[in-house]
Amino acid sequence: MATSSVGNRGPGQADMVAQVERMVYQLYQGQDSESRSVADQWLQSLQNSEQAWSLSWTLLQHQEVAVRNFGALMLHNKISKSWSELPREQYEGLRVELFSEIARSSGQGPRLVLIQLCRCLVAFAFATVPDIWPNTVVSMVHSLRDATRSIQDSDFPTSVLQLLTILPEEYERTSEQMVAAKRGAIRRELKNGLPTVLSLLEEVLVSAGSDAVKIDAMKCFSSWVEFGLPLPEVQGFVGQLLQGLVNDELFTQACNTLADIVSKEESLKYVYECNLHTIHS
Known part of the structure; x- marks a missing residue:
């Protein structure tokens, strides 16, 4: 067994x-x-x-x-x-171990191991959505933030941003292999978690003292842009990204993320209007 x-x-x-x-x-x-x-x-x-x-x-x-x-x-x-090899009674133990190992790796590196562990947790989430692990995204953020805070003295641990970056990427990479019902259930869970994700990213871009953490947040936002964001949700981030253009450390990633937004056809007009407003204000 x-x-x-x-x-x-x-x-x-x-x-x-x-x-x-x-x-x-x-x-x-x-x-x-x-x-x-x-x-x-x-x-x-x-x-x-x-x-x-x-x-x-x-x-x-x-x-x-x-x-x-x-x-x-x-x-x-x-x-x-x-997945079918794992008895149902071991699901919770596996989830707890994954959170613990991700938190440990967040404090000790290297990043390539952290990335693979985050992919493990995302695969676990996709296997258990929605019946076994409801409110997946919100639970991920809160649980990992709590687990990491005791190890890494930071309000914005790398592991949380890494996990949230990988989450929509893994959905895009694997969704075609899923049956329609499962694909729809996972997409609904990701959409339900959007307010939590965007709130965290906005908090990071406004409050984080580290440029490296802000860069991670911008990369994460790009992943969710690719997944699909409602236009109103883009508003606050465009301003933050434009501010990043005057910071040498943030400039390249801010440009990349703005380009990701513009590449979405429905976002083009909105971003253009935001730029005009910023230039003339």
């Missing part, structure tokens, strides 16, 4: 972890294509095995970034492709 429990990480997995480490090294550092192909096939087979549920958590504690990243990739593969 599949399991996500950290309690199953025992010493019996030590040999397997060592083998994974060797194969990951061989995949990325192998001297010839044949050895890299062998490593790739072995790792692919491991990802599809039932033991991958528990082994992935062991790998996430590894000191080598490449091994930790493979652990996160393996966990995402299990959640997105082998």
Whole structure:
């Protein structure tokens, strides 16, 4: 039976972890294509095995970034492709562990592992919307903010913005593979969460003291623009983005995000009018 429990990480997995480490090294550092192909096939087979549920958590504690990243990739593969293996009574435990691991990674880096863990949580959300995890987006923001605040002294933790950036991107990437009913349910959940997302992003752009955090917020806003935002929701952000044009650190991302808005045909007239108002005020 599949399991996500950290309690199953025992010493019996030590040999397997060592083998994974060797194969990951061989995949990325192998001297010839044949050895890299062998490593790739072995790792692919491991990802599809039932033991991958528990082994992935062991790998996430590894000191080598490449091994930790493979652990996160393996966990995402299990959640997105082998969901039926996981007993329903383990859903809540998996969700709690994901929040905890994302919060830990937010404080310790590196970002590529954090990104894969956020993809894991999004895959979990898509699998459990709407019956098991209602009000998904609001719950994500509040739960992760609370979990991260005890580890990272910041009102705007990187993990929250990263998660909210990935959420609409993963929907766009995977929605065509979903049945219509599931696709519609997830889209409704994302739309229901828009007020919470936009409120947080506006708070970051107005109040965050770090330009890097503001850049993350702009990237996040771009992801939701691609998902589809009602024009009235764009109003407050255009002004903030135009202000970013006078900041050397924010200029490039502000331009990119404004371009994303303008690329949406229905937004073009509105943004043009906002620019005229700003220029003449």
